[in-house]
Amino acid sequence: EVQLVASGGGVIQPGGSLRLSCAASGFTVSSNHMNWVRQAPGKGLEWVSIIYSGGSTYYGDSVKGRFTISRDTSKNTLFLQMNSLRAEDTAVYYCARWYDSGGLAPGAFDIWGQGTMVTVSS
Amino acid sequence: DIQMTQSPSSVSASVGDRVTITCRASHGFSQGVSSYLAWYQQKPGKAPNLLIYAASFLQSGVPSRFSGSGSGADFTLTISSLQPEDFATYYCQQGNSLPLTFGGGTKVQIK
Numbered sequence: 001e002v003q004l005v006a007s008g009g010g011v012i013q014p015g016g017s018l019r020l021s022c023a024a025s026g027f028t029v030s031s032n033h034m035n036w037v038r039q040a041p042g043k044g045l046e047w048v049s050i051i052y053s054g055g056s057t058y059y060g061d062s063v064k065g066r067f068t069i070s071r072d073t074s075k076n077t078l079f080l081q082m083n084s085l086r087a088e089d090t091a092v093y094y095c096a097r098w099y100d101s102g103g104l105a106p107g108a109f110d111i112w113g114q115g116t117m118v119t120v121s122s
Numbered sequence: 123d124i125q126m127t128q129s130p131s132s133v134s135a136s137v138g139d140r141v142t143i144t145c146r147a148s149h150g151f152s153q154g155v156s157s158y159l160a161w162y163q164q165k166p167g168k169a170p171n172l173l174i175y176a177a178s179f180l181q182s183g184v185p186s187r188f189s190g191s192g193s194g195a196d197f198t199l200t201i202s203s204l205q206p207e208d209f210a211t212y213y214c215q216q217g218n219s220l221p222l223t224f225g226g227g228t229k230v231q232i233k
Contacts, residue, residue: 044225045227047221047224094169096169105176106156106157106176106217109160
């Protein structure tokens with residue numbers, strides 16, 4: 001079965017760090033473009049970061065310089081290292097695959113993890 | 123950044139109704155997002171679910187009552203005959219350029 005399972009969320013104080021994980025099954029993380037998308041309580045969806053199959057990484061302006069996306073091929077797992085956390089980072093964090101038929105078609109997030117909640121509070 | 127604007131922000135409808143949601147892409151003098159537009163459905167406490175990709179292509183397993191249209195800057199999601207399981211929030215999202223951006227969402231509620 002193709003699925004993503006996110007973990008690692010929790011309650012953390014402002015300025016703290018947290019690492020989220022997203023374990024994939026049914027497909028290979030390193031062969032796909034993988035993302036983190038977040039949703040603050042009662043709010044809409046916000047794209048956070050992408051790691052392309054080739055290894056390039058990009059970030060949204062609100063997390064640039066504080067968050068790092070990475071992957072472990074041996075574990076078939078995606079990560080998000082979050083440093084210098086702020087109250088406005090409080091959200092459910094989803095991992096998601098961006099699928100674009102190898103660049104042949106407009107892509108979309110076709111597989112999503114169940115989400116993991118991060119609460120930044122003192 | 124490309125801004126995605128959805129309307130309406132909420133709509134009340136009955137089972138069997140036809141529901142249309144619009145999404146507009148804006149970014150300075152750009153020509154829009156071509157067909158790099160997707161639609162998602164999200165139910166409370168759940169992850170979003172892909173409905174439409176490339177503006178008008180139905181994702182596998184999605185009922186045919188859902189359809190998408192448009193290109194460039196203006197897009198539409200239509201539910202031809204609303205079913206009880208369709209009450210949810212719908213988001214458009216552009217994939218033309220980074221940062222990937224979503225519309226603010228449209229909540230479809232029971233009338």
